[in-house]
Each structure stands twice: as structure tokens, then as C-alpha cells.
Amino acid sequence: MADETAARTDLADLARTRMDELQLSYRRASVLAVDPEDPESGSLWTRGTLENLANRRVIKAPGPAALRALAAALQLPLRIVQDAAAGQFMDIDTLWDEDEETRLMVRHYQSLTPEDREKLRAIAEAWGRPNQG
Structure with missing residues (x-):
């Protein structure tokens, strides 16, 4: 092999x-x-x-x-x-938020559209933010 x-x-x-x-x-x-x-x-x-x-x-x-x-x-x-x-x-790609504290692991990330990639980045950013309320 x-x-x-x-x-x-x-x-x-x-x-x-x-x-x-x-x-x-x-x-x-x-x-x-x-x-x-x-x-x-x-x-x-x-x-x-x-x-x-x-x-x-x-x-x-x-x-x-x-x-x-x-x-x-x-x-x-x-x-x-x-x-x-x-x-x-x-075949998993890793996205990190800006502070590199939140990691999002995505299968086939490279095959996603640019719009879908941006949505995933936004999810990672939102998840990494402390609750405000």
C-alpha cells in the first residue's frame, strides 16, 4: 500500500x-x-x-x-x-475565528461556494463571541 x-x-x-x-x-x-x-x-x-x-x-x-x-x-x-x-x-478543513479560540471543522470545505464559506466563517465568529445579554 x-x-x-x-x-x-x-x-x-x-x-x-x-x-x-x-x-x-x-x-x-x-x-x-x-x-x-x-x-x-x-x-x-x-x-x-x-x-x-x-x-x-x-x-x-x-x-x-x-x-x-x-x-x-x-x-x-x-x-x-x-x-x-x-x-x-x-478530508476535513479547519476554520479558526480571528482569536484562534474557536475551531470549526468542515468536510469538503474547498468544494463549497464562496458564499457558503463566508457563512461558515460567520458562524465560527459568532460562536466564539461571549454572550451579550
């Missing part, structure tokens, strides 16, 4: 770009990919899986611990890695 190419590559592109920025080899990134909530578990990403991910090959969707470990290796906030994984593995 590793020979097949992923349909969406959000997490793959994020990982490849960030590894380039940090000048991380697959091997070094694999060593750093430890879940900060359970460091005793050791590395949760193999060199081969990271290489398959970065080369846009299909891999098994990572779970929460693996995403925390990847965020640690890439030195990124967890939510950025989670959003990229949601896009790649579930």
Missing part, C-alpha cells in the same frame, strides 16, 4: 516543509518523534514511515499520541499538526 499516493497531502507537505526548515533527516526526526505525554513509550514514528509520509505515499492514519510525537519532532503546535492530519486523512 505504501506505493499508492495519498489523495490529500496536507500532513505530508507540512512534515516535508518543516523537516527541510529544521534540516532534519528522516532518521533524526524519527528519534525526536516522542509523545511528550508519554516519553517512556519512545519514538512513535519510524524512519520509513516518515519517509513515506513526506513522499506522499499512503500511510496508516496516525492516532493522537503519534500526532503529539510528530508535533514535538517538527517543533510545531499540536493543533497545526492535527489540522493537517484531519485534512489528509479525513
Whole structure:
């Protein structure tokens, strides 16, 4: 299955770009990919899986611990890695309000009309505002 190419590559592109920025080899990134909530578990990403991910090959969707470990290796906030994984593995796009406190997750966001996208942004903004009354 590793020979097949992923349909969406959000997490793959994020990982490849960030590894380039940090000048991380697959091997070094694999060593750093430890879940900060359970460091005793050791590395949760193999060199081969990271290489398959970065080369846009299909891999098994990572779970929460693996995403925390990847965020640690890439030195990124967890939510950025989670959003990229949601896009790649579930075709879900994430919208944040201006304060980045409210997150709206939408399937097939890119296929919506500009008007519908704006409605969703307005919902996220309204939801994030404190009640006034």
C-alpha cells in the first residue's frame, strides 16, 4: 500500500516543509518523534514511515499520541499538526475565528461556494463571541 499516493497531502507537505526548515533527516526526526505525554513509550514514528509520509505515499492514519510525537519532532503546535492530519486523512478543513479560540471543522470545505464559506466563517465568529445579554 505504501506505493499508492495519498489523495490529500496536507500532513505530508507540512512534515516535508518543516523537516527541510529544521534540516532534519528522516532518521533524526524519527528519534525526536516522542509523545511528550508519554516519553517512556519512545519514538512513535519510524524512519520509513516518515519517509513515506513526506513522499506522499499512503500511510496508516496516525492516532493522537503519534500526532503529539510528530508535533514535538517538527517543533510545531499540536493543533497545526492535527489540522493537517484531519485534512489528509479525513478530508476535513479547519476554520479558526480571528482569536484562534474557536475551531470549526468542515468536510469538503474547498468544494463549497464562496458564499457558503463566508457563512461558515460567520458562524465560527459568532460562536466564539461571549454572550451579550
